[in-house]
Amino acid sequence: MSILSLLIAAVAPGVALLSYFYLKDRYDPEPISFVLKLFFFGVLLVFPVMVLQRTLVQGLGDHPFVFSFLTSSLPEEFFKWFIVYFIIYKHTNFDEPYDGIVYAVAVSLGFATLENVLYAFLNDYDFTALLMRAFLPVSGHAMFGVMMGYHFGRAKFSSDRTSRHLAMAFWLPFFWHGVFDYTLFVSKNYWVWFMIPLMTFLWLRSLLKVKRANAKSPLRMATREERVKI
Template structure:
């Protein structure tokens, strides 16, 4: 039951993006690879995190955890996996595909992470499943939107300068997201609420923006 609870918000996020990709659906094989790359990302993040902890012992403060050991490592690895998945792939043939694949990779990672946390003998349970369904999984999806959006700008505006933003934008959002949650003080909950609203606003706006940029939009409109 806990595995199903850990998987449900991930499936909901994937389905939402699949519906939003309404002008030219991505091949099932590529979508599967996106989730699979996200699962691989989780394994690499775990291995890299263990290596860095062993080589560079440190105290786990909220700042260090948020900005380095979680957001820093996770977004860097996700960026690399997403780049190798789509940058030269012929299926990356409209701007919204950047967001679609960015979210599929991010939610693949979130799926693995969620199952680990929710089924943990000490940290897991139904309360953890609910908390992560409301906060962690949507957070990873929204970070994936930011990463994919700047990947799309990098490719379709032919400006490689957007690629650094494909890492730094989700990294900063992720770091602040975690930091505000880890502080667990009323004022930081206020900051978190503002950040959450801005992340959703940015995400929904950019999905709509790239939908409207689709080269397949006119063709689909004529057929319908």
């Protein structure tokens, strides 16, 4: 593959998934500039996370369970959570529950996209390998972003249990990211039998969260009231 073709193949899955979840915002799509801003922050996260992960490997070793949960999942999901909470959570543009999903997915896919590009160029990946990464790591990051964003939305717009949902916005992606990585580690020769059911479950769960977040939009209620008046 040429360098340009390799770059396009590495970037395309993240852009496509971000577009998909952006267009799922049924009532008040977010400013594209803000979505791209969060995507860019996700890209920038790759470098400090890589340094931290290298340090953790040296200190904790590379046992599959330790690497999956403490070295890989913990720093990646924590820094994504940190960015969403401190950059956008209290912003006025975050004005309905589904916005949490859009912004968290943007951060997650920014991270996944640069990670995919680095893997492609450092490991001389071909198109087939990049296609597999689109279905697994890149898609997985999107699913973890949906979980995180859904609970950020619940935290901001629920009248109670705010702290609980803020905690779940971190702990659920952390847990499932760890499960994802650990499954790949321990089933290298027969991973397809485990990853297909896991990814199917994560996708169905994410689509349900998307539907629920849209259903809780105050803008949906306003639209319904306007129709009743008409």
